[in-house]
Amino acid sequence: MLEIKNLTKKFDNKVVLNGINLNVNKGDVIGIIGPSGCGKSTLLRCINLIEIPTSGEIVLDGDNLVDNKKHNITRRKIGMVFQQFNLFNHLNVLENIILSPVALKLMSKDEAIRRATELLKKIDLEDIMYSYPNRLSGGQKQRVAIIRTLIMNPEIILFDEPTSALDPEMIGEVTNLMRKLRDNGMTMLVVSHEMNFVKSFCNRVIFLSDGIIKEDRSSKELFENPKDDKLKTFLSKIGNY
Amino acid sequence: MKKVLLIVLSIFMLTGCSSKHNELIVVTEAGFAPYEYYEGNKIVGVDIDIAKKVADYLGKKLVVKDVAFDSIISEVKTGKGDFGAAGISYTEERSKEVDFTINYIDSKQVVIVNNNSDIYNTEGINNKKIAVQLGSVADTYLTENYKDVELIREKKFLAAIEDLKDNKVDAVVMDEIPASKLITDNMRILPNELLTDSYGMIVKKGNTELLETINKVINDLKNNNEIDEFLLNHMGIKSKKESSGILGKFYDSVIYNARYKYILEGLKNTLLIALGAVLIGILLGTISAISNNIYENTGKLKILHLISKAYVTVIRGTPSTLQLMIIYYVIFRSMDINMVLVGIMAFGINSGAYVSEIIRAGISSIDKGQWEAGYALGLKYSQVMKKIILPQSIRNILPALGNEFITLVKETSIGAYIGIIELTKASDIIASRTYDYFFPLMIIALIYLVITVILSKLINVLERRLNNARN
Structure with a gap:
């Protein structure tokens, strides 16, 4: 469903992505790993065009997103969850969730509130519906951010280090929600440093280094039998992940 | 009958052609007794008496305009006033700018x-x-x-x-x-x-018709010794015993001749100008800041962006007194325009540049992640701006905006320079009558202080409300 062809991205003269080719099938849960600065986050940000690629194609359902000038419309199909949550600080939880569908007239306000309440109930967050972000824990914030993405009914969700900014005891509540999404067949791309999580959560893992994909295999194979030298070094440095 | 009609018609046409609907404007600085000074809320004096004779001679209504002494020549030159009478002496330098009548004093x-x-x-x-x-x-x-x-x-x-x-x-x-x-x-x-x-009076260069009229009136007055009479009249003005003691001085400054009315009039105009200027300032500042941001983010509105860049640079780089004078003497050169309106425009345009910078800083104080989250949810630039960035910016810039408005209230005092009767000018008028600066200055200082303290309290309340809403 999502096809990335020969994607490159330069910042000034520094090449960050140097020809990425990737096919994402519906229901894929792909982990993206690699040393810091290898372009993992940039790849995600290029996919929903927060960063505009220097060259290459990103084809979603047969549509090349890079050529399409209506980025805001194609972005509705691609959800994104940020490391720093990026909840809107001046709005409460409910308002955060319904802002976009109501502003884009995808649903009525009443319907949006009903949907949001439903989603919050499923993960026992209806108590904090009217709280402002500065009153929430990191785990709560990230789960609200995920629901804010879900209400748009995206075809794919990009996770940019979703648990890196969380205290250890909060990580579980976020990964549990992600597991539920996976089990419901959501297509996901996850950038993460948590190797245990990537290994157990993703069905497919790509190793990114020097701006290209060095390995792209099933999670089990890649971790148990790494081929690329850089991947070997990377895994050994992380050690007993 | 036909003849009468013709005469009426020609008078009509004549007056229609002349400068300002049957008015004759004399420009002066009312603070030079006995030649020109305030009595009650009217400007009187020897010069005014003579000017009135000129107006009577022409069958026009005399309008007295009070400006700073150094502005009188430019008022006459630009046609904002028909002639100047303010105990002006002939100098070669001045005679290059305007024409002098014969001496009357x-x-x-x-x-x-x-x-x-x-x-x-x-x-x-x-x-x-x-x-x-x-x-x-x-x-x-x-x-x-x-x-x-x-x-x-x-x-x-x-x-x-x-x-x-x-x-x-x-x-x-x-x-x-x-x-x-x-x-x-x-x-x-x-x-x-x-x-x-x-002393002579001054008219715009080349206005020989008015010059000759004034000369004729002065000659007549001189021949009848009427000017000496005017002088004696106005010198009797201060025969009223000078009040002594603090209370007496306070009485003279505020109550005698209902002088508090100047302060009320000044207060009214100060508030009007400040309020009007705040609104214009917010409007211009927002347009300028937003157009810059739109250009930086989308590349659209290039021309508006360039204009607003130039606007901010020019306004912030020149003194506000100068801007006020340019707007009044250059832009509204020969227009008959309400002074308070000029003040509102000048101070509004001035404030807008500062508001623009405040809003720009407010927008850039918002974390980049807020933009990205908005875009990632499929919102357009305008929606992200309106629903996410601006509401948060306003909260951040409220203290700075408050300061700008407090500054603006005080800044209006330079309006006195072009003759707007705001608080500072009001105190000046009173002092020019009582020959005592203490009370007029202290009273308006107190009024400014009260206004600004109330303003900063209001802003505090607003800030607290916005913060409470978030918690």
């Missing part, structure tokens, strides 16, 4: 010193500190002929007398007639005058 410039001074004749002023009115005959004469005196140029001759009272200067040089009325028991006038000078 021969005045003497005298030296005033304190009783205990060691100056006894006019030669004694060498090497001394001397106060004069800025731009007056005394100023020009001393500047040219007495290179070794130290001149203190006050905007008002009253302030010059105050300087002498406080021993800040050794002497004051001014016109004999007001001098004789101004000196206190502790002062004396030196026996010989410094120079004899003559």
